[in-house]
Amino acid sequence: MKTDKIFSTQPVKGTSDWLPEELKIRHYIFSVWRGICERYGFEEYLTPMLENAEIYRAKSGEDVGQKELMIFVDQGGRELALRPEMTPSVTRLISKVYATRPKPIRFFSIANFIRNEKPQRGRNREFWQLNCDIFGSTAPAADWEILRLALDIMLAFNPPEGSFILGLNDRRLLDGLLDLADLKESELRIKVIRILDKYSKLKKPDFIEMMQKAGAPDGAIDICLKFMSSSSVVELLDRLPALKDNIGLKAINDAIEALKLTRHDSYVKFRPDVIRGFDYYDGLVFEIFDCHPDNQRALFGGGRYNGLAGLFGAQSFPAIGFAPGDETTKLFLESWGLLDRLKTALNETAFLPLLDKDMETQTQILAHKLRQAGVNLEAGLEPLKVGKALEYANKRGFAKMIIFGADEQARGIYKVKNLLTGVEEESSLNNLSLKK
């Protein structure tokens, strides 16, 4: 045992310690997520942080399911992996209970994940995610509910008007586009989808070059360009009228109409460049974008994936969901100044210093009685003069300090000092509720 070595006090690269000041912010985000999910009747679940590695290898794609997977072998020789995402786990869980639970199943979870990837802004090795899904309904109303839920989660943070937008698309519309462009061969289609996914990050000549290299004829590239540069459904149909009866386009229009009913439509826009890389999406797809000039990025996304359950041999079931992360959400809130109030808020815990060693017994009793009356209270352990106690209380950011010395004890009272205003109020020792 190398007990003589001195170890670093820093956390593992790509992970973070959360001191109370930071955890307060994360808990605020989590509580907003949880509150809105429960507002929609979603039920919270949790799966273990370990899964058999094979389920990620089979489903999570090359990066998440292979190189970024953290694997170890247990005492029984099994390969276990830390969960890098929730979809395979929740699909396993739903497969187990699907037959016996009333449908649809509305589930959410808030959990930590690990990816063995290079840390970068907005992406940590350990991160937390909300996962919301509806299983067992193909109704368009399920799509609309998921869109409203995603928007209400954003709105619950009280962001300013125009600070974010939900970009909406549909994989069936993309299929229609590929049909229209006469791209029939399935490997070519997959390649083209991947290039379309990168459209907004590419310059036009680079996009064209990539499409050509992939083997797309010029006519097809032209059609794809017309599609990708459309800024509205009207413009799209003006350019490519043959898509008019596409079922995906109808789903987009229906969703926007439905969102009008609840005044969510001003946050939603058709976006041809929202593709969502994963192969399993097969209907509506969406992404929420931060519109802040310093933080222009997709915050999170989601969509419909109706065919994952086969992996666990269960009855197939439809699914639609999305998953925002803690770090990108925090960056959004910071870019719009939405955490300022939380960061400067005073500590609502009251502070009861021990002002006199002889008062130790009485101070312990008062502390206990106040706690029993529901007051959150930090009690001093060692004697402190009032001045030092005030200094400590200010350093800790307390809103209130309780003054209880020999004099107060003799008079059967304690004082509550508001540390913001300096005002002191007296309370009888028989009256143990602290006023706001």
Next chain:
Amino acid sequence: MKTDKIFSTQPVKGTSDWLPEELKIRHYIFSVWRGICERYGFEEYLTPMLENAEIYRAKSGEDVGQKELMIFVDQGGRELALRPEMTPSVTRLISKVYATRPKPIRFFSIANFIRNEKPQRGRNREFWQLNCDIFGSTAPAADWEILRLALDIMLAFNPPEGSFILGLNDRRLLDGLLDLADLKESELRIKVIRILDKYSKLKKPDFIEMMQKAGAPDGAIDICLKFMSSSSVVELLDRLPALKDNIGLKAINDAIEALKLTRHDSYVKFRPDVIRGFDYYDGLVFEIFDCHPDNQRALFGGGRYNGLAGLFGAQSFPAIGFAPGDETTKLFLESWGLLDRLKTALNETAFLPLLDKDMETQTQILAHKLRQAGVNLEAGLEPLKVGKALEYANKRGFAKMIIFGADEQARGIYKVKNLLTGVEEESSLNNLSLKK
């Protein structure tokens, strides 16, 4: 990619899926833990689930820090481990910030841990733990606060009288015992401490045999037996009066006196067999025991450990703390029937079925308005007749169902049906708060 294989829907052995019914119980436990910690002014922190493996190898002892450690190598060749306990991580964290934060530091966390051990009743591979510690105070009042906090955490679950007991001991009293027994050689002392730790699980002849084998003389064994079989401090001093001035015994007596002030003393008892195996304890130690005949076991324990910080090269700081686990707490609550009310509680989410396809638009609007008014509400996605809707609502355990069909719409009302009493009340569509 082995996409054709069918995978098991079961979680990895020794881990559990928490469906909403189960997560509700865990969240109840966590919220009690969190609430009482905050009542005492403790602040919540969180560390990453990964640490450099070496810190556990150095500190966590043979089982937890070696065989049970789950280790893997990251892309940079570093050995990382899943945290099997919090003490090394929080010691690292405190070492990092000790110099700059006001003291004492009262910290707690609620986090998941992994040990690669054989699963057994009350011990899972993945488990959750509350960790509470006070850093930076050697005041006896810190010990008393930790004991009160541990007891109030138990009492917050409303257990019946006599359902648990806190056994109190002190490592300095054990040192006094070994001195009195004239066991001076340090390796022998460690061996004897380990045998004393097993005392309550051993028959007397086996205990004597183990002590003899370890090399303890008969006189020493006799003194240890007198100590271990004492059921009170009075009995102990009657048998071994030489321990009268022991500093550890004084700390035990002072703690019991202090706990009298807040009427916590009836839950506390001197227990000579509370040893706490870990080498780092050096003052008060305690364990809380379930007194239920079906579940007689230590629920959790803690104590004072004043010398761990050296590991991170920081200024040394005193510490005292404890750590209850989710699984043992749940077994305690179950053995005393304290979860029954929670398990049978109705779902407070309201259910608004879609009673008529033609009402879809109006139902979506009503759902949204009720949610905006603060009602947690599950809305039906597909049309259901009232009878089927009631069936579903009962299956889901809802307390309330909202009835809103064409008739109600025409009258400008909706009905709220209490599913327990069957009583229906009407509300105007302009009045959107659901009565309790």
